[in-house]
Amino acid sequence: MEHHGCILLVAVASLLLASSSWAYASAGTDTDHRGLMQFRSLITDDPYGALASWGGGNASAPCGWRGVTCGARGRRRGRVTALDLRGLGLSGSIAPSSLAGLTYLRRLDLSRNNLTGTIPASLGNLTSLTLLSLTSNKLSGAIPGALGTLQALTGLYINGNMLQGSIPPAVFNLSSLQELVVQFNNLTGTLPPDAGARLPSLWLLSVDSNRLHGTIPVSLCNASKLEVIATMYNPFSGVVPDCLGALNNLWALSLDFNELEANADSHWGFMDSLTNCSNLKVIGLAGNKLGGVLPASIANLSTSMETLGLWGNMISGQIPQEIGNLFNLRIIWMNQNNFTGTIPASLGRLDKLGKLYLYSNRLSGQIPPTIGNLTLLSDLLLENNTLTGPVPSSLGSCRLETLSLDNNRLTGPIPKEVLLIGILCSKEVPTDRLLIGDALRELHGVKDKYKWIHY
Numbered sequence: 001m002e003h004h005g006c007i008l009l010v011a012v013a014s015l016l017l018a019s020s021s022w023a024y025a026s027a028g029t030d031t032d033h034r035g036l037m038q039f040r041s042l043i044t045d046d047p048y049g050a051l052a053s054w055g056g057g058n059a060s061a062p063c064g065w066r067g068v069t070c071g072a073r074g075r076r077r078g079r080v081t082a083l084d085l086r087g088l089g090l091s092g093s094i095a096p097s098s099l100a101g102l103t104y105l106r107r108l109d110l111s112r113n114n115l116t117g118t119i120p121a122s123l124g125n126l127t128s129l130t131l132l133s134l135t136s137n138k139l140s141g142a143i144p145g146a147l148g149t150l151q152a153l154t155g156l157y158i159n160g161n162m163l164q165g166s167i168p169p170a171v172f173n174l175s176s177l178q179e180l181v182v183q184f185n186n187l188t189g190t191l192p193p194d195a196g197a198r199l200p201s202l203w204l205l206s207v208d209s210n211r212l213h214g215t216i217p218v219s220l221c222n223a224s225k226l227e228v229i230a231t232m233y234n235p236f237s238g239v240v241p242d243c244l245g246a247l248n249n250l251w252a253l254s255l256d257f258n259e260l261e262a263n264a265d266s267h268w269g270f271m272d273s274l275t276n277c278s279n280l281k282v283i284g285l286a287g288n289k290l291g292g293v294l295p296a297s298i299a300n301l302s303t304s305m306e307t308l309g310l311w312g313n314m315i316s317g318q319i320p321q322e323i324g325n326l327f328n329l330r331i332i333w334m335n336q337n338n339f340t341g342t343i344p345a346s347l348g349r350l351d352k353l354g355k356l357y358l359y360s361n362r363l364s365g366q367i368p369p370t371i372g373n374l375t376l377l378s379d380l381l382l383e384n385n386t387l388t389g390p391v392p393s394s395l396g397s398c399r400l401e402t403l404s405l406d407n408n409r410l411t412g413p414i415p416k417e418v419l420l421i422g423i424l425c426s427k428e429v430p431t432d433r434l435l436i437g438d439a440l441r442e443l444h445g446v447k448d449k450y451k452w453i454h455y
């Protein structure tokens with residue numbers, strides 16, 4: 001019997017050992033469990049019953065719950081490492097400290113729901129986070145400076161909410177950030193002068209559709225991984241930095257509808273600089289306060305250029321013949337400026353060109369017949385210039401869906417080939433006007449290219 005007792009003791013001891021390590025794991029699991037239940041407690045509407053599976057089994061890890069991913073080994077084993085509840089129509093708010101205990105959380109995606117209230121500062125406790133996405137909710141209030149503690153964060157997506165106040169300086173301390181997307185909020189304030197130098201890994205900077213002002217920081221040129229800079233629809237002012245050519249990977253520079261200026265040739269230095277960017281596809285400068293003469297160097301931009309948006313400024317000078325070298329151009333918006341000279345015949349070489357908007361300038365001379373070579377051209381808007389001579393019959397390609405020639409000094413009849421556009425394509429020729437509204441819609445078309453930003 002004594003013998004047995006001894007064996008029993010050993011067995012109990014090893015059981016105790018086992019259960020203490022189990023208790024250790026389960027304490028963390030309980031924290032995760034409790035935190036998630038607390039999170040659920042403030043969800044007021046769950047139209048698809050997405051969280052119905054939550055809470056099953058009081059001692060069980062939440063690993064099987066909808067949207068929850070757990071770690072498989074080491075300290076992360078059984079602990080929540082990802083919470084992905086995107087697009088589930090959830091209403092309610094994020095319970096203030098509910099998620100703060102999910103110590104091992106690496107990805108938190110609550111995007112495309114209907115969450116209201118503020119972003120809890122306690123998210124700053126989730127120091128393992130690499131992705132935080134709160135895209136497309138109805139969150140309000142300020143961006144908590146506590147997010148500055150998330151040093152592992154590579155993607156911060158808080159776009160499409162109603163956030164106010166400035167972007168906290170601490171956000172620019174997130175030196176691992178690759179994607180900073182705060183577009184479509186109500187943010188004010190400026191970008192810090194050294195923003196670019198502090199975010200060396202950034203490739204996507206999207207601050208568009210806010211109320212940010214001040215200059216576009218020159219330090220962005222130090223963020224050498226930048227591929228996309230989007231500041232559209234903000235009152236940013238000053239001149240465009242003339243060092244952007246340092247950004248070898250830049251493919252979209254979208255600065256439309258800001259208050260950027262160019263009053264002297266030197267203010268156009270950025271265009272010379274941009275000729276260094278061999279991957280550049282998009283330049284958007286529409287709706288700014290750019291004046292002065294368009295530099296000829298525009299024709300030396302990369303042949304990867306696809307979209308050139310300069311409309312709605314006060315730019316003068318001529319459209320250089322050499323623009324015909326940019327053979328990948330699909331869209332040219334140069335309308336509503338002060339361009340003079342003739343329409344370059346070389347445009348007829350841009351065989352991918354779909355839209356050519358040159359209306360409301362002071363262009364003169366004839367419409368080059370070579371335009372008729374552009375078989376993909378759907379919109380040709382030349383109204384409100386001082387063009388002379390006949391309408392070339394070569395324009396009679398059915399691809400052309402919108403043609404406007406009004407308010408010029410064109411002579412002679414409209415060739416029947418061109419009139420056929422109207423008959424065969426069921427469009428009126430010439431359209432008596434194409435309103436700014438249409439061009440705006442087009443611009444939003446370009447913005448659709450950024451769909452991937454919205455996840």
Ligand SMILES: *[C@@H]1O[C@H](CO)[C@@H](O)[C@H](O)[C@H]1NC(C)=O
Pocket residue numbers: 058059
């Ligand atoms: C866990 O649930 C069981 C029944 O499902 C119950 O008997 C037990 O008291 C619960 N334990 C705790 C700690 O809530």
Ligand SMILES: *[C@@H]1O[C@H](CO)[C@@H](O)[C@H](O)[C@H]1NC(C)=O
Pocket residue numbers: 089091114
């Ligand atoms: C969001 O919540 C509001 C009420 O707070 C409701 O009227 C609306 O339908 C919800 N929208 C979605 C997409 O669930």
Ligand SMILES: *[C@@H]1O[C@H](CO)[C@@H](O)[C@H](O)[C@H]1NC(C)=O
Pocket residue numbers: 097100101122125
């Ligand atoms: C979050 O961290 C702060 C300290 O930074 C601490 O005071 C607070 O208790 C933590 N919150 C939670 C819910 O863990």
Ligand SMILES: *[C@@H]1O[C@H](CO)[C@@H](O)[C@H](O)[C@H]1NC(C)=O
Pocket residue numbers: 148169170171173
């Ligand atoms: C940013 O980091 C630096 C150095 O780590 C620190 O001194 C500074 O206080 C931080 N700024 C903010 C706003 O968190």
Ligand SMILES: *[C@@H]1O[C@H](CO)[C@@H](O)[C@H](O)[C@H]1NC(C)=O
Pocket residue numbers: 162164186
């Ligand atoms: C933005 O904030 C201002 C006040 O700061 C407010 O008047 C306005 O309604 C807000 N706009 C949106 C879209 O939330």
Ligand SMILES: *[C@@H]1O[C@H](CO)[C@@H](O)[C@H](O)[C@H]1NC(C)=O
Pocket residue numbers: 194197219221222
């Ligand atoms: C940015 O880079 C330039 C040289 O490319 C350097 O002179 C400057 O100090 C850098 N700025 C910062 C803030 O690091």
Ligand SMILES: *[C@@H]1O[C@H](CO)[C@@H](O)[C@H](O)[C@H]1NC(C)=O
Pocket residue numbers: 242243244245246273276
């Ligand atoms: C553009 O490239 C040239 C030659 O590689 C270089 O001398 C010049 O400084 C660059 N400009 C900018 C703004 O990076």
Ligand SMILES: *[C@@H]1O[C@H](CO)[C@@H](O)[C@H](O)[C@H]1NC(C)=O
Pocket residue numbers: 295296297298300
């Ligand atoms: C364009 O590039 C060519 C060849 O590099 C150069 O000779 C020319 O001066 C440049 N033109 C402008 C306006 O920069």
Ligand SMILES: *[C@@H]1O[C@H](CO)[C@@H](O)[C@H](O)[C@H]1NC(C)=O
Pocket residue numbers: 314316338
């Ligand atoms: C257009 O240019 C002419 C002279 O070239 C100038 O007189 C006029 O003010 C300019 N118009 C605008 C709107 O900039």
Ligand SMILES: *[C@@H]1O[C@H](CO)[C@@H](O)[C@H](O)[C@H]1NC(C)=O
Pocket residue numbers: 336337338360361384407
């Ligand atoms: C025609 O263009 C001029 C110069 O850009 C502009 O002032 C005028 O308003 C335009 N007229 C129409 C009808 O668009």
Ligand SMILES: *[C@@H]1O[C@H](CO)[C@@H](O)[C@H](O)[C@H]1NC(C)=O
Pocket residue numbers: 348369370371372373394
């Ligand atoms: C382009 O159009 C012009 C005039 O319509 C014509 O003479 C020329 O042959 C065309 N070029 C090509 C490459 O189609």
